[in-house]
Amino acid sequence: MIRRRPGQRSARDIPLRTHWLVLTVCLVCLVAALLLHGYTQHLFGTAPDAEPPERHSFGKVPGEVSSGGPVIDASGAEIRTASPKPKTIALTFDDGPDPVWTPQILDLLKQHDARATFFVVGVEVAAQQELTRRINDEGHQLGLHTFTHADLAALPDWRRSFELRQSQLILAGAAGVSTPLLRPPYSSKAEAVADEDWSGIKYARELGYLTVLTTQDSEDWRRLGVERILTSSRPVGDAGQILLVHDAGGDRSQTVAALAVLIPELKARGFRFETVSETVGIPQPVRKATVSERLRGLGMIGAIKLSDTVLLVLTWLLYLVGGLSLLRAVATVLAARRHSRTRSAAWPEPVTDPVTVVVPAYNESAGIEAAVRSLVASDHPVEVIVVDDGSTDGTADLVEALGLPGVRVIRQANAGKPAALTTGIEAASHQLVVMVDGDTVFEPDAVRLLVQPFADPGIGAVSGNAKVGNRHGVLGHWQHIEYVVGFNLDRRLFDLGRCMPTVPGAIGAFRRRALLEVGGVSEDTLAEDTDLTMALCRNGWRVVYEERAKAWTEAPNSLGSLWRQRYRWCYGTLQAMWKHRGALSQRGPAGRFGRRSLGFLLAFQILLPLLAPVVDVFALYGLIFLDPLRVTVLWLLFVSLQTLTSLYAFRLDRESIKPLWSLPLQQFVYRQLMYLVVIQSVVTALAGSRLRWQRMERYGSLKVPAGHSS
Structure with a gap:
């Protein structure tokens, strides 16, 4: 939980509707400018005056x-x-x-x-x-x-x-x-x-x-x-x-x-x-x-010139979006290909050291039993520490009533997820620590596979492969695609570049010594996992991705819940990027991390989503004023690029490609939601408002899908 100064209100308390009003006004002005430009440039009559359209009727013309x-x-x-x-x-x-x-x-x-x-x-x-x-x-x-x-x-x-x-x-x-x-x-x-x-x-x-x-x-x-x-x-x-x-x-x-x-x-x-x-x-x-006529005329002339400028700027932005999208697709696919070829033999020495699994829990009664039972069923020696962070739904009592061997419950007053994780780290009996959210179910071999990279003493943390468990319905398919294509492809690229920005809270392993060196889990941001990973990288520790270690997490099942989750993630990432901006000017591993990772995040997770509406605006502009067939072909090429990238990502993760039928529909709802989240987060950050941590609603729907064990 982010600590606030006395009298300071959270962004949840501060109305942020003004920026949506400003955004709406800007959008209306943009649409008006494009309509004016389209009208003046693409509805212009070009046939010679002396070649009028064919006329047949002359009976109504006065003599x-x-x-x-x-x-x-x-x-x-x-x-x-x-x-x-x-x-x-x-x-x-x-x-x-x-x-x-x-x-x-x-x-x-x-x-x-x-x-x-x-x-x-x-x-x-x-x-x-x-x-x-x-x-x-x-x-x-x-x-x-x-x-x-x-x-x-x-x-x-x-x-x-x-x-x-x-x-x-x-x-x-x-x-x-x-x-x-x-x-x-x-x-x-x-x-x-x-x-x-x-x-x-x-x-x-x-x-x-x-x-x-x-x-x-x-x-x-x-x-x-x-x-x-x-x-x-x-x-x-x-x-x-x-x-x-x-x-x-x-x-x-x-x-x-x-x-x-x-x-x-x-x-x-x-x-x-x-x-x-x-x-x-x-x-x-x-x-x-008259003076009025002249002023209105000058206003119209100014509007026409402005519309020309707007379209010119948007055209260059469209090129930028296209270039960034293509660059990201090529870079992530090539990196994933190389990663898959080199990682299979990367850890020749088996790691058998016991592991402490820390589970921060606040009102997790819906899914905590499935999470804890999956951890106890691991084929690697583990101790499980459930840190109950002031739950009011009997979460701690439920875990204790299970009577599972190797499971401890620590109760504390509500202090937020970072504080709960820090409590678990301090109480850990072993030097390898796995952190897992209370809504996540591990596969039996997940812990064992997750800690194998620690055979390399320079590795301080390992990111596992988080999977969407409740992937039913169109929204579930979209999130499943995003996890497989967006998150996991990016992690392979970050691994090769030694600039991993985030070990997800759903499944991540850490060397306890590395955690203590950076002062544990910080409360400075809403994305404590990103903040912690960046701190480890800046401190010289290497962070890698182990795609074979799989855990199943519960994704939001409504657009409202998804908005709140991604808003917190994006805002927290912005906080972490700002906190660690000093890495850009550092030398050695810290500087390498800063220039590579922060540069990637800025270009592809902030700038690209902010510019993504340009694609939609141009698509509508083209359908109205240009050749609809040409616009449709370009849109199909864009979707085809995404589809090919997705097919490769699904192949790497050995996933069924059936959910990809919903990929074209993603362009009309999900993508817009994601870039609106980025806009909201950036405006909130620029306004200097602070957003408090928001717990996601749990449904207790997780079960490891059949046929997905490693």
Whole structure:
């Protein structure tokens, strides 16, 4: 139990809901940023304007529209159209502004003293604010071409409103103007307006927009050469025209070259190049934006840029997560392979010294009998010391009533698990000490196999192989997989690297002299087993893993219980890492342990779980905005990597692979729970709160499964 200063409250007493609120707000902002980025980048219309979707119905289009002029006026109750004045050309540029071609076109217009109208796309304006301001400052007219070059005819009303409103705000933020001029993407001449097009035009008209169609298409989007563009752009006779040209959407070098010929040629014929409003003879429709419009527009532009940054950061984090996951899988599998080949002959001299088994017990009546009986049945000489830490459920009485030979019960007032372990160590009759939780059942040969590494005098502790006993149900399968794949593969790697950070409380053996040298079991952290193991490593003792020594432990059977257990484990590990951070700068075995073990824990048990949500976020992003098939394939590859690693781990532990059917389901619940535990633990640690030890609920369900004896 962690001792607290007077007046200090535990984290259990301190509400930590604030950080969940902050996390929720951050998650909502992240989702909003990704939705905005996905909308602007992956729902962007890329088909040429002059290639509208196929239309079939024209019956609902008013005659005054289909037979009228290219400009549809929305200022009055009745539909009015306007046509260009003779000898007047309105050059209208769509899809920009473009950082390469728009400046060249502006230079050309300035050179020939010609004015034009630029129908800009909101997303492009946000990216090219200075260029948009230049268009306005040089006397040209600005119109809207929607937010993402979307086909208004095919959109529901809410998206039409969104497309128009956001493009208007962005224009206000970038250039300080507001315009009612609108050219719907994929529109052309008035006689080509279909029922679907009219639906979009009518919706925009009700919002006060002036729809500008064309009378002539330069066909520059076809890129058939300068001469073809000139042929398509020259007016017949003296009729005025609203000419469709493009300043963005690809290579517009042919467009620039054609305009350099067309403008002086038509000027020589007496044509004037004016804005749309001047060409059809209506008052200047573009006005100065209000302060509110400008501020909201700048906010929208900032949101778009932020969403781009967020996705860039997440992309790099995804690479980092993928790299860490692959590195961990490769490293642990290779280490496990080498460990399995070298460990079988590692202990040639048998260890027959008797062993003291210390069992700390606090209200363990549900499973203590099975635990003690399994220890007494060991094929190695043992004395069993059950330290009753102030139990109120008759645990001590139950053990004494068993009357088992070699079993002692020590009663003490409740002082916490570390204190109970220290009491047992002090009372031990032998130099080899095994520590075991009160909910754990040993196999008959577990103690004997566990102490064999002590043939090497440099070894101070041995980690055994903890197995999930109550592995029924999906939650039990998931924990069983985690024990076999996560914990045991890692321990093989740590063993080879001589940097074992944890001997589990369920099954671990220690040299008593080594325990006394480090001052016994500390109460400084909630993960007393990790704290003790790190202290032994820093003191020069080697800690190894003996996978043949098996014990069966009772795992939580509900998500709530699992959360509490893992929260305590993770928080305690963070405490131990912080306590032993000095090992990073030490030399010799202590420094080796610190740099290897603490580095591994930081990278793979803290950083990787914290970054794991990136995978889920990107999966959802991809399903919505990218190719779902590609995302599914990548997800299957990720699961396949986990499956292959799991198959190898199960083979090493001689386990049935049947529970692996639940591995894909683990991605949707269990993995999220684990990284939320890490987030909770890190926030608790950073907040400086202290969490008190929480005892797990016992169910007394343990029996050694048939067919698992060594």
